[in-house]
Amino acid sequence: MKLTLADYLVILLYFVFVLGVGFIIKRKIRSSNDFLSSNRSIPLWITSLAFISANLGAQEVLGMVASGAKYGIMTVHFYWVGAIFAMVFCGLFMMPFYYGSRARSVPEYLKMRFDEKTRSLNAISFAVMTVFSSGISLYALAKLLEVILKWDFDISIWIAAGIVMIYTFLGGLTSAVYNEVLQFFLIVLGLSPLVIVALHDVGGWENIKAQLQPEYTHAWKYMGHPDTNPMGLHFMSLIFGLGFAMSFGYWCTDFLVVQRAMIAKNMSAAQRTPIIAALPKMLMPIIVVLPGVIAIALMTPALQSKGYSIPVNEAGGTDFTMTLPSLIAHYYPSGLLGVGITALIASFMSGMAGNVTAFNSVFTYDIYQSYLVKNRSDRHYLRVGKMITVTGILFSIGTAYIARSFNNINDFLQLVFSFVNGPLFATFLLGMFWKRTTGHGAFCGLLAGTLAAALTHGLTVAEGKGGWITPLYEIRSGLGQAFIVAGISWIANFTLTIIVSLATKPKPEEELRGLVYSLTEKKPISQARWYLNPVTLSIILLLITVLLNIIFF
Amino acid sequence: MYKRLNELNFVIGLFFTIVSVVLLLDNFLTKGSSGKLNLYTGLAFLIFGISMIMLKAGKSDD
Numbered sequence: 001m002k003l004t005l006a007d008y009l010v011i012l013l014y015f016v017f018v019l020g021v022g023f024i025i026k027r028k029i030r031s032s033n034d035f036l037s038s039n040r041s042i043p044l045w046i047t048s049l050a051f052i053s054a055n056l057g058a059q060e061v062l063g064m065v066a067s068g069a070k071y072g073i074m075t076v077h078f079y080w081v082g083a084i085f086a087m088v089f090c091g092l093f094m095m096p097f098y099y100g101s102r103a104r105s106v107p108e109y110l111k112m113r114f115d116e117k118t119r120s121l122n123a124i125s126f127a128v129m130t131v132f133s134s135g136i137s138l139y140a141l142a143k144l145l146e147v148i149l150k151w152d153f154d155i156s157i158w159i160a161a162g163i164v165m166i167y168t169f170l171g172g173l174t175s176a177v178y179n180e181v182l183q184f185f186l187i188v189l190g191l192s193p194l195v196i197v198a199l200h201d202v203g204g205w206e207n208i209k210a211q212l213q214p215e216y217t218h219a220w221k222y223m224g225h226p227d228t229n230p231m232g233l234h235f236m237s238l239i240f241g242l243g244f245a246m247s248f249g250y251w252c253t254d255f256l257v258v259q260r261a262m263i264a265k266n267m268s269a270a271q272r273t274p275i276i277a278a279l280p281k282m283l284m285p286i287i288v289v290l291p292g293v294i295a296i297a298l299m300t301p302a303l304q305s306k307g308y309s310i311p312v313n314e315a316g317g318t319d320f321t322m323t324l325p326s327l328i329a330h331y332y333p334s335g336l337l338g339v340g341i342t343a344l345i346a347s348f349m350s351g352m353a354g355n356v357t358a359f360n361s362v363f364t365y366d367i368y369q370s371y372l373v374k375n376r377s378d379r380h381y382l383r384v385g386k387m388i389t390v391t392g393i394l395f396s397i398g399t400a401y402i403a404r405s406f407n408n409i410n411d412f413l414q415l416v417f418s419f420v421n422g423p424l425f426a427t428f429l430l431g432m433f434w435k436r437t438t439g440h441g442a443f444c445g446l447l448a449g450t451l452a453a454a455l456t457h458g459l460t461v462a463e464g465k466g467g468w469i470t471p472l473y474e475i476r477s478g479l480g481q482a483f484i485v486a487g488i489s490w491i492a493n494f495t496l497t498i499i500v501s502l503a504t505k506p507k508p509e510e511e512l513r514g515l516v517y518s519l520t521e522k523k524p525i526s527q528a529r530w531y532l533n534p535v536t537l538s539i540i541l542l543l544i545t546v547l548l549n550i551i552f553f
Numbered sequence: 554m555y556k557r558l559n560e561l562n563f564v565i566g567l568f569f570t571i572v573s574v575v576l577l578l579d580n581f582l583t584k585g586s587s588g589k590l591n592l593y594t595g596l597a598f599l600i601f602g603i604s605m606i607m608l609k610a611g612k613s614d615d
Contacts, residue, residue: 006579010572017568024558046561178561185565189601193594335579335591339572 001148001329007338014342018167018179025171032381035172036361037104038263046181051260051277053180057351058140066320068292071230072216075289081243084278084545086251088538091275094252097432098262099270100514106255107366113431113515115439123366125420127359131392134355135399141348148325157400164353165393176353183346190343191287197331198294211300219552232477241483245490249425256358271534278541295323360388422486423449423493430497435516441501449493456488566605573598
C-alpha cells in the first residue's frame, strides 16, 4: 500500500483537528470535575455518539470485519443479541442509580451501595485492565502501520501516544469525548464508500447469497446444532453466554462506556444516552460485518476475476485480521485511501483515549483520593488527574513494547479481563434490585465468579486453547468456550452473593435510598413527546431489533 | 467564527469540508484517474460538512 500527498494531507488534517479540539477544550477546564467527569455538562447527542464510539475501537472495527469474513452474517449476533438489549436495559433500569446516586464512577457507586472493599476490588482491577487495553490498542496500531505502510514501529507508537496524550492532558474527558464523536463520523463516513463500492462489485446481497454456503448468510437458521454453523455454537449458549452474561456485563457495568452517559446534563439525557446510542449500534453491522462477508464472497470461484483475496499469515493460513486493510487497499484510490487509513488510526486512538480517560477518573477518584491522599484542594486533584493521564499513557507505551516482545500476551490479557468482567453484572443486578444484598456477599461473589471463570477455562479446551488444569471437556469453538466461561462465572457470582448476603447483616434501608430499586422514588416519565420518553424509544428499538433478526433469520 | 469552534458540530463540519476539498482537488488534478470514487465521496463529505456547519447548537436542556 503506497500513500500519496493527498493521503498524507488527510492524515495530517485529522491530527491537527484532534489536537485542536484539545486546545479549544483546555480553556474550559477549571476544576478536577471538569477534567475527570466533564462536570455533567455534555449534550445528549454527544454523549450518545461517545457511548457507542468508546466501544468503536480497533477490536470492533478490524475484529468484526474479520469475524464477518470468518463466520459470515452470524457476526451480527454481537450487535442484535449482544448489545441492543443490554444498552436498553442500562438506560431504563441502571442509569437512574448511576446518575441519581451522583457517583462519579462505577466503583464509587459500589462503595455507596456496598462497601470500601468491593469498590477497591473493582477500581484496582478496572484500572489495571484499562491501562493494559490501551497499550494493546497502541501495539496493534503500530503493528498494523508497520505491516501495511512499512512505517517504523517506534515512531508510530510515540506519535499516536503523543497525540492522545496531548489532547487528553489538555482537555481531559471532554476532549476525549469530543474527539470520539469526530472519530465516529470519520469511521462511519470513511468506510461507507468501501461498503457501497464493494457491494456493487460483488453483485449485491442477492449474489452474495447465491455464491456463499447458506450458513454464512443466515443468522439463526443453522444454530440448532453446533456442527451446522461456522461459529460452532448452539443458540442457547449464544443467548445466555453472549446475550446475557457477556453483553449485560459489558454495556451495563463497564465504566469506560457507562461514563459517557454519566456526564449527560440531566437524568433524562443520561437515561436516553445508551438508548439513542443503540440505534447507530444496530446499524453498525453494515459498516463492520458486511465488508467481511463481501470479502469471502469475492474469494468464491465465480468472483475470482475481481482479483481480491484475504492475505495469508506467516503460518500460511488466512489472516482474517487483515481483511479490512486489504479491502481498503483493493478499492480505495489515493485521497480516499488516506481517509480509510485515517479511519483505522481513529479507531485505535479512540479506543486508547477512552481507556486512558476512564483510567484517570477511577485512579484519581477511587484510588488516590480515597486511599492515598485525602482532603486536599480541588486544584491538587486536578493536577494529579493530569499527571495520571501522562502516567497512564507511559504505562500504555510500556505495555505496547511488552506485547511486541511476547506474542501471546494479548491473548493472555484478554483472557484475564474476561475472568474479571464476566461475573460483574450479577453483582450490580443483585445490588440494584435486591436490598438484602450485602457488601460481604458482593465481594465474595465477585471473587467466586472470577475463580469459577478461571477454573472453567482451565478444565475446558477449544481450538487448542484452555485446558491448562486438565482438558476435561472439549468445546467446538473458542467463542463457545468464552460464552460458557462467562455464563458459569455469572451463575457462581449470583449464587454465592445470595448465600453470603443471607448469612450477613444488610445495610440499613435509609442508607440505600436512591441506590436500590425498591427504595428509590419513581418519578413519572414525561409523556409530552415520544422521543423524550425512554420507554417509548426502547420499545421502538427492540421491535426493530426483533425485525432485523427475523429478516436475516 | 472563532466562537463557533466551541461547537462540536462546527468542528466536525469544518473537518469534513476540508477533507472534501482535498478529495475533489485530487480528483481534478489527477484527471479522474482514480475513477469517480473520490469525486462522489468528496461531494458527499462536502454536503455533510456544510450541513454540520449550518446546524445551530440546540437550545434544549439536553
